[in-house]
Amino acid sequence: MWVFFVVLTQLLALTTSVILWWLIKPKRSIVKKAIIASVFIINNVMLIYGLSDFWLAPFHVYLVVGILQGFMIYAALITVFIALIYEKLLNAQRRPTLIRSVGIMIYIGIVSLAVFNAYSPVVHQLTVTTTKPLDESIDIALVSDTHLGRWFGNRQIDKLVSLIDAQDADMVVLAGDVMNDTTIYYDKTNMHEHLSKLRAPLGVYAVLGNHDYLGYEEAIAEAVTNAGIIVLDNESVLLNDSVWLVGRSDDVDSTRLSASELLTKVDTDKPTVFLEHRPTALEEISDLPVDLHLSGHTHGGQIFPLTLLKQWFQPLVHGTKNIEATQFLVSSGYGFGPVPFRLGTRSEIWMIRLQSAL
Numbered sequence: 001m002w003v004f005f006v007v008l009t010q011l012l013a014l015t016t017s018v019i020l021w022w023l024i025k026p027k028r029s030i031v032k033k034a035i036i037a038s039v040f041i042i043n044n045v046m047l048i049y050g051l052s053d054f055w056l057a058p059f060h061v062y063l064v065v066g067i068l069q070g071f072m073i074y075a076a077l078i079t080v081f082i083a084l085i086y087e088k089l090l091n092a093q094r095r096p097t098l099i100r101s102v103g104i105m106i107y108i109g110i111v112s113l114a115v116f117n118a119y120s121p122v123v124h125q126l127t128v129t130t131t132k133p134l135d136e137s138i139d140i141a142l143v144s145d146t147h148l149g150r151w152f153g154n155r156q157i158d159k160l161v162s163l164i165d166a167q168d169a170d171m172v173v174l175a176g177d178v179m180n181d182t183t184i185y186y187d188k189t190n191m192h193e194h195l196s197k198l199r200a201p202l203g204v205y206a207v208l209g210n211h212d213y214l215g216y217e218e219a220i221a222e223a224v225t226n227a228g229i230i231v232l233d234n235e236s237v238l239l240n241d242s243v244w245l246v247g248r249s250d251d252v253d254s255t256r257l258s259a260s261e262l263l264t265k266v267d268t269d270k271p272t273v274f275l276e277h278r279p280t281a282l283e284e285i286s287d288l289p290v291d292l293h294l295s296g297h298t299h300g301g302q303i304f305p306l307t308l309l310k311q312w313f314q315p316l317v318h319g320t321k322n323i324e325a326t327q328f329l330v331s332s333g334y335g336f337g338p339v340p341f342r343l344g345t346r347s348e349i350w351m352i353r354l355q356s357a358l
Contacts, residue, residue, distance in 0.1 A: 002051060012069045013043040019076050023100055043069075055214075056181055057150065060338035067303065067339055071114065075107035110343070114303070117342035119156065121334055123163060126320060127353045128327045130271045130291045134356035138243055140273070141169035141200070142350040144296025145333030147211065148191055149180030151340040157194040160334060160349070164198065167351050171202035171239060174229065175296040176209025176250060176277030180337060183219045195227040202239045204229045207247045209277035209297060211337070232275065236266050243354065244268070246290075248276040259284050271354060279316050279330045286323040292354060293328045300332030304344035318345070 017036045026032050043065070050062025083099045086092050141164050146152065164172055179186055186192070198204050206229050212220045221231050230237070232247020234257045239245055244266045249256040259274065259281060266272060268289035279295040300318035301307030310317045321328045329352065332345045 005047060005051065009043050009047045009066070010040075012066055013040045015073055016043075016069045019072055022076075023103065060150070063339050064341075067341055068111065071110045071343075072107055075103055075110055078106050079103035111341075114341035114343045117346040118336045118340050119347065121159070121163065121347035121349055123167065123349045123351055125351050125353075126327075126329060127355065128292050129355055129357045131325075131357055132269060132271045132291065133358050134242055134271050134354070136242075137353050137355035138202070138240070139168065139170045140292075140294075140352045140354060141167060141172045142175060142294050142329065142331055142352060143172065143334045144175035144277075144331040145177040145209070145299060145335050145337065146174065147177055147180040147333075147335035147337045148195075149182070149185045152180070152335045153185065153189050154191055154194045156335070157191060157198075161194070161197045163349055164200070167349075169200050169351065171245075172198060172200045172204040173245070173273075173275050173294060174204070174206035174224075175275060175294055175331060176207050177211040177296065177333075177335075177337070178206055178208070178224055179212060179216070179220050180335075181211050181214045182216045183223050186223060192223065192227055195224075195229075198227070198229070203237075205237070205245060205247060205275065206231050207275050207277055208233070208250055208253075210250050210252050213250055213252045234262060236262060238267075238270075242270060244270055244272045246272065246274045248274070250277045251280060259288055259290070263288060263290075271356070273354070279314070279328065282315055282321075282323060282328060285328075286326050288326075290326050292352065293326055294331075294352075295329070296331045296333050298330060298332065299337065299342075300330075300345040302332070302336060302342055302345055303339075307344035 017039045020035050046062045046065045050059040052058050079099060079102055082102060087094055206224055208217060208221065224231055233249050236244055236246040246262050246266060248262060271291045272289060273292045274285060274290045275294050277295060278297040285293050298310060298317045301310045316328055316330050318330050318332045329350060331350055332348055334347055334349060336342055
């Protein structure tokens with residue numbers, strides 16, 4: 001794996017050097033060498049720093065630097081396309097200074113859009129109709145992948161509470177990756193005070209995701225529980241004597257039960273909602289009497305081109321899909337994980353109204 005990142009880092013450094021060279025147009029040889037040397041040194045220092053704690057905070061910083069350079073490549077390609085249209089199709093006179101200014105504006109625009117998408121959530125609506133009896137509809141708020149940590153904290157928790165309160169949700173479910181690997185930033189910035197304000201008449205429930213299982217699972221489960229949120233660790237609960245909510249631990253938990261084992265303790269003649277972190281069990285769940293399956297994990301790909309590439313490997317990356325009698329819903333997430341960017345996706349909450357056709 002480290003070989004991949006070494007090669008990728010050198011390619012990014014080379015590409016960034018070329019772009020900066022074109023942008024600055026240095027005339028002196030020493031300036032040209034300084035640009036190339038600086039870019040390669042910074043990139044490799046970030047690489048060493050990132051690999052010093054693989055997948056945790058230092059690596060996240062490395063990813064941020066790399067993605068910002070990736071956005072630079074996007075901006076360069078768009079700028080080249082615009083320049084070709086301007087000069088070839090419109091037969092206009094070449095204006096290098098203008099094109100460079102356009103390139104800078106495009107880069108700023110891409111970064112600004114990626115940050116905006118990450119921190120400006122939207123609320124999606126979905127109505128699910130079951131053939132099982134249900135006296136009154138139930139409004140469920142699905143929130144996944146909050147990844148509370150360095151880049152995502154109290155301000156976004158407060159926004160989440162405000163959005164949920166405005167929707168008058170009957171219950172709230174958190175589909176894993178509640179925190180980003182550890183409780184360090186959660187404790188450091190007193191996120192408990194803010195998260196504990198998340199409330200709903202029928203309760204707030206959560207399952208743990210893969211980022212909650214990196215050695216801090218007990219501390220994370222305790223912190224979430226202390227905030228008034230019920231952690232469903234391969235457990236089920238009957239809500240309002242009418243709807244079953246089943247919560248399963250993440251795939252990394254070798255002791256987790258199969259879906260059919262969990263349903264043995266559930267009266268599936270009542271509407272049944274199944275909550276877990278990953279949407280990897282579509283085939284398993286679709287053969288069972290589950291009305292609604294809720295998950296997250298994918299981030300919808302989060303950043304282009306992963307938004308497209310993930311669709312080649314997973315049957316459902318983001319959104320809804322009906323299989324047999326089960327409605328599947330995969331959220332792209334309220335947070336964003338290691339990097340504070342979204343390009344091609346947006347932070348979101350889902351409001352699901354579960355109602356009966358009877």
